[in-house]
Each structure stands twice: as structure tokens, then as C-alpha cells.
Amino acid sequence: MYVAVKGGEKAINNAHRLLADRRRGDRSVPAIRLDQIAQQLALGVDRVMAEGSLFDTELAALAIKQARGDMIEAIFLLRAYRTTLPRFGYSNPLETAKMLIERRISATFKDLPGGQLLGATFDYTHRLLDPELAADEPVPAGERRDEPARQSTPRVTDILGHDGMIEPDSSMPEEQEIGDLTREPLAFPLERDLRLQALARGDEGFLLGLAYSTQRGYARSHPFAGEIRIGEVDVELEVAELDFPLTLGRIQVTECQMVNQFKGSSKQPPQFTRGYGLVFGQSERKAMSMALCDRALRARELGEDITAAAQDEEFVISHSDNVQSTGFVEHLKLPHYVDFQAELDLVRMMRAEQGLERTTANQASEAAE
Amino acid sequence: MENPDVQKAKAAPDLARKSAMALLAQATRIELEERWDAWPAKPSIEELRRPETGLVMLRGRIGGGGAPFNLGEATVTRATVRLGTGMVGHAYALGRDREKVRLAAVFDALWQTPEARDAVEASVLRPIARRLDEDQSRRTSEAAATKVDFFTMVRGDD
Structure with missing residues (x-):
């Protein structure tokens, strides 16, 4: 027997009014503005855009404000918003080789063309809380050094690629349709394109834990951070009205090339294989985790034994989406x-x-x- | 250093409109509003396609250079206008600023009007290109200052 129960309408209305009050907090403290969130909590905004799978800094800042800083709630808000908009089309693939580079490091080659640029990084900080930040002290601008601009910067993987020491970029038959999980429900097993789409929007914490598990011996993959680069790339779109691709603007992305030792198989000689990470905004922890998970999930393709959670495609991809996960976990709060x-x-x-x-x-x- | 979009426009005339539209897409709304407010003898404008916001699925390449995959979406706004002269202008830009994109479409139409092109380039496109250049060269030089200059420690004999 199924019994419908009504009631609680007034309680719900008052709860939402109380939520708005608590969100605003002490009225003697100035309300936070969206541009303050976008500028000063930029990495939080980037995470909401990446896992919300929608690049729009202002909307992500609004979502963070509305969610009182609850990142998964903010990601949920962004996902819900995107369903209200029409789809204009698919961009041309972003050309990360032509990135305007703000940070670029390699743990495998010291002297790579273009050099190692640390950029604005937490690396090498002492992780000591800085009491001066509690006050609004003036901050000097970044140091500058004149350097001729580069039209393009080769990837570390291109350098190793010349002598077959590393596998080439993966290719797929031209006529093969590119999977889009926002259009078609996932059906396992997946091709790598769909896995990467799912990983790019996957929960940073979940992917980080899985990536860590591969380092600890669950699907050991001997990884090196071949290259991490952060910077802006052009977005280009082909439209019906014009016979040339339009530049719509620039977005910041983080790209990670993991390089992994591979002992070879009946089909392939011993060489380095690769895992790939690409994420909206500045988020190298997420890009690295994505690349490690991408490599682990290639076990079937590379003929490796599937022994660990990180190699189990259905397990990883079915549980990496934090909006889905939170929906099912949190539904337990509803009346049962x-x-x-x-x-x-x-x-x-x-x-x-x-x-x-x-x-x-x-x-x-x-x-x- | 000159903006690559401007360089391309000089090198190949058929790329000129692409470059102009790229600059208009990267303009701020304030930049376009100021130029439009100051524009003499404004033509009448008919909105063939009212400014509309939607999504574009952005693609990456597996490994950076391999097969494409869908990375995630971005908000994009587009508009199409027709001037009193009959010239049609289009604009597409990242974000949700409808008024900016409407004005970008107006300036695209004006840019295609032979007698207005020089004025659009001088008073609209060049200042945008200059701002983008300055921003880019500032960020390039700030990143360059964080470049690691490796040196090797020489060990003593004893």
C-alpha cells in the first residue's frame, strides 16, 4: 500500500526563509559581492565550473554565494541552470599547444623548450597561516621579466614521441561519433572519449582518492608528471552563417600529461604510456588525479589485469559524479x-x-x- | 608585441573579418557602449535575431593532440542585426552579456560597410587589441619571472 502524505508546507517556507537569513548572516558585516568571490576565491569558482561542467565565472560565483560555500550544492545549482539553455553546437577542439602559458612544469625533463614556469603556485610555500592576510594590507604586483612571446609550446610528450619511447596521442576513426554523456545515457563499456568527459566533471575528492590508491599499489602504474600546464586557450566555433570558425573568447584550462612505465604486451613494445587530464580553470590536483584515473582505466585496452577499484570503469565512472552521488545519498533524508x-x-x-x-x-x- | 589577431588581419585580408569578430567577442560591454555612444550618424538597427544565450559544448583532444572528446559546456550569447543600409552583422561571444553581443553584431555590420570600416578599426578594434595585448604581455612577463634558472652545484675535491 502506498500512502501519500501532505503537510509541512509552512515549515518548508519558513525553513527557506531562515536559510536566506543565515546565508546573509550578521547584517553589520558587508554582503560579499560576486566579483569578490570570482577574484579572491577563484580556485573555488574554478572547481564549481569544472564539476558543474559549465564555464561561466559569474554564474559559478553566484552559485557559491547561494550555496553558502557548499561546493557540491553550488555544482548542483550550475548543473540545474544549464538544463534551461539551448545548445548552440560543439566547439572546435581546444588547442592546448597554443596556450598562453601562466604555469608549466615537468617532473621528467629539467630543460624542456620554453622552460619551467612556476606561475602562481602553492608549491614550495611553507603552509604556515599568514596572520597579515586577516587585515587588508596592500599587496605588490607580480615581478616581471621580458620574454619573447611564444606562438606555441611543444608538449613534453611530443619530445619523447620522436623515437617511439612513448605512445602517440590516441586516435579514433574519423567517422566515429564523439560520445556526449549529456545527450545519451552511459552504456558500459565506454570509449576513452566518454570516460574523459565523465572524469573532467567528476568529483575532485573521489578521483584524488582513486589516484592515490593507484600510487599505493592498487593498479600500480609507475607515474611521472610529464607535464602540467595552465593558461588560456581560444574557443572557436563553426557556425552556419559564416564560412570561417569564429573565436568566441578565451578560457583558462589546466592540462596534465602523466607518463607511465609500460612493460609491453603482445601488441605493443615496452614503452611509456600516458594518462591525460584536462580541466576548466586552474586545478592541477584535479587534472593530475584525472590523468592517473584515465591511465588506470585503460587497463582493458592495454591488456592489463583488472585487479583494483581504480581500473574498474563501471565502478569509477558510475560513482565519480558528485551530483548523482549526493542525490542518492541525501534522498535518504526524505520521508521513508x-x-x-x-x-x-x-x-x-x-x-x-x-x-x-x-x-x-x-x-x-x-x-x- | 602586437596582438596575433591584428597580425593575421594584415597578413591575409580574407582573415580580416574573423580577426575583427574575435576582437569584438573579447571586448567588454563598457568598451562597446562607449564607442557606440560616441558613434556619429548612427544607422537604424533591426534585430534579425535578438540576443540569445545558450551553450556550446567545448571539446578537448585526448592527450592534447589526439581524438576529440567533450570537455564541458560554456555559456555563449549570439545576435544578428541588420543596419538601415541593409548590411547584416553577426556576433557570438562567451558569457551572457546580451547588450555587449548586440553591439558587437552592430559593429560587425559597420565593419563590413566600406565607408565605416576605417572608423571601426581605429576607434573600436584597435583599443580592444591594445588592451588585450597589454594584458597578455603583462601575464607573459609575470610568468617569465617565475621561470626556473637551473644551475649545477660543483662538489669539492675533499
């Missing part, structure tokens, strides 16, 4: 009175069969009703 009543009766029956006392069961039953 009838389901629980049924279970209560069931347990009561089983206990009766074993000849146990009924007094405790009766007490619990009263509480549930």
Missing part, C-alpha cells in the same frame, strides 16, 4: 515512513518466530507511528 513501517513489521515477525518478547517492538512501533 511507510518503507520503515514495513521493515519494522518484518523484523517483528522474525523475532516472533524466534519466540522473543514483543515489548521492545511495540515501543519502537509507537515511535515510528
Whole structure:
């Protein structure tokens, strides 16, 4: 029997009004502006854009404000917003070789063409809290050094690629349609394009944990950070009205090339294989985790034994989306009175069969009703 | 250093409109509003396609240079206008600023009007290109200052 229950409307309205009040907080403290969030909490904004799978800094800042800083709630808001908009088309692939580079490092080659640019990084900081930041002290601008601009910067993987020491960029048949999980439900097994789309929007914490597990020996993959680069790339779109691709503007992305030792198989000689990460905004932890997971998930393609969670495509991809995950975990908060009543009766029956006392069961039953 | 979009426009005339539209897409709304407010003898404007915001799925390449995959979406706004002269202008830009994109379409139409092109280039496109150049060269030189200059420690004999 399914019983519909009504009620709680006034409680819900008042709860939402209270939420708005608590979100605003102490009225003597100035309200935070969206440009302050976008500028000063930029990496949080980047995470919301990456996992919300929607590049729009102002909307992501609004989502963070509305969600009171709850990142997964903000990501949920962005995902919901995108469903209200029409799709104009698919961009040309971003050309990360032509990136305007703000940071670029390699852990495998010291002297790579273009050099190692540390950029604005937390690396090598002492992780000591800085009390001066609590006040609004003036901050000097970044140091500058004149350098001729580069039209393009080769990737580390291109350097190793020349002598077959590393596998080439993956290719797919031209006529093969590029998978889009926002259009078609996922059907396992997946091609690598769909896996990368899912990983790019996957939860940073979940992918980080899985990536860490591969380093600890669950699907050991001997990784090196071949290259990490952060910077802006042009977005180009082909439109019906014009016979040339239009530049729509620039967006910041983080790209990671993981390089992994591979002992070879019947089809391939021993060489370095690769995992790839590409993420909206500045987020190298996420890009590195994505690249490690991408490589682990290629086990089937490379003929490796599937022994660990990080190699199990259905496990990883089905649980990497934090909006889906939170939806199912948090739905447990919704009323389950009838389901629980049924279970209560069931347990009561089983206990009766074993000849146990009924007094405790009766007490619990009263509480549930 | 000159903006690559401007360089391309000089090198190949058929790329000129692409470059002009790229600059208009990267303009701020304030830049376009100021130029439009100061524009003499404004033509009448008919909105063939009212400014509309939608999504474009951005693609990356596997490994950076391999097969394409879908990375995630971005908001994009587009508009199409027709001037009183009959010239049609289009604009597409990242973001949701409808008024900016409407004005970008107006300036695209004006840029295609032979007698207005020089004025569009001088008063609209060049200042935008200059701002983008300055911004780019500032960021390039700030990144360059964080370049690692490796040196080798020479060990003593003893």
C-alpha cells in the first residue's frame, strides 16, 4: 500500500526563509559581492565550473554565494541552470599547444623548450597561516621579466614521441561519433572519449582518492608528471552563417600529461604510456588525479589485469559524479515512513518466530507511528 | 608585441573579418557602449535575431593532440542585426552579456560597410587589441619571472 502524505508546507517556507537569513548572516558585516568571490576565491569558482561542467565565472560565483560555500550544492545549482539553455553546437577542439602559458612544469625533463614556469603556485610555500592576510594590507604586483612571446609550446610528450619511447596521442576513426554523456545515457563499456568527459566533471575528492590508491599499489602504474600546464586557450566555433570558425573568447584550462612505465604486451613494445587530464580553470590536483584515473582505466585496452577499484570503469565512472552521488545519498533524508513501517513489521515477525518478547517492538512501533 | 589577431588581419585580408569578430567577442560591454555612444550618424538597427544565450559544448583532444572528446559546456550569447543600409552583422561571444553581443553584431555590420570600416578599426578594434595585448604581455612577463634558472652545484675535491 502506498500512502501519500501532505503537510509541512509552512515549515518548508519558513525553513527557506531562515536559510536566506543565515546565508546573509550578521547584517553589520558587508554582503560579499560576486566579483569578490570570482577574484579572491577563484580556485573555488574554478572547481564549481569544472564539476558543474559549465564555464561561466559569474554564474559559478553566484552559485557559491547561494550555496553558502557548499561546493557540491553550488555544482548542483550550475548543473540545474544549464538544463534551461539551448545548445548552440560543439566547439572546435581546444588547442592546448597554443596556450598562453601562466604555469608549466615537468617532473621528467629539467630543460624542456620554453622552460619551467612556476606561475602562481602553492608549491614550495611553507603552509604556515599568514596572520597579515586577516587585515587588508596592500599587496605588490607580480615581478616581471621580458620574454619573447611564444606562438606555441611543444608538449613534453611530443619530445619523447620522436623515437617511439612513448605512445602517440590516441586516435579514433574519423567517422566515429564523439560520445556526449549529456545527450545519451552511459552504456558500459565506454570509449576513452566518454570516460574523459565523465572524469573532467567528476568529483575532485573521489578521483584524488582513486589516484592515490593507484600510487599505493592498487593498479600500480609507475607515474611521472610529464607535464602540467595552465593558461588560456581560444574557443572557436563553426557556425552556419559564416564560412570561417569564429573565436568566441578565451578560457583558462589546466592540462596534465602523466607518463607511465609500460612493460609491453603482445601488441605493443615496452614503452611509456600516458594518462591525460584536462580541466576548466586552474586545478592541477584535479587534472593530475584525472590523468592517473584515465591511465588506470585503460587497463582493458592495454591488456592489463583488472585487479583494483581504480581500473574498474563501471565502478569509477558510475560513482565519480558528485551530483548523482549526493542525490542518492541525501534522498535518504526524505520521508521513508511507510518503507520503515514495513521493515519494522518484518523484523517483528522474525523475532516472533524466534519466540522473543514483543515489548521492545511495540515501543519502537509507537515511535515510528 | 602586437596582438596575433591584428597580425593575421594584415597578413591575409580574407582573415580580416574573423580577426575583427574575435576582437569584438573579447571586448567588454563598457568598451562597446562607449564607442557606440560616441558613434556619429548612427544607422537604424533591426534585430534579425535578438540576443540569445545558450551553450556550446567545448571539446578537448585526448592527450592534447589526439581524438576529440567533450570537455564541458560554456555559456555563449549570439545576435544578428541588420543596419538601415541593409548590411547584416553577426556576433557570438562567451558569457551572457546580451547588450555587449548586440553591439558587437552592430559593429560587425559597420565593419563590413566600406565607408565605416576605417572608423571601426581605429576607434573600436584597435583599443580592444591594445588592451588585450597589454594584458597578455603583462601575464607573459609575470610568468617569465617565475621561470626556473637551473644551475649545477660543483662538489669539492675533499
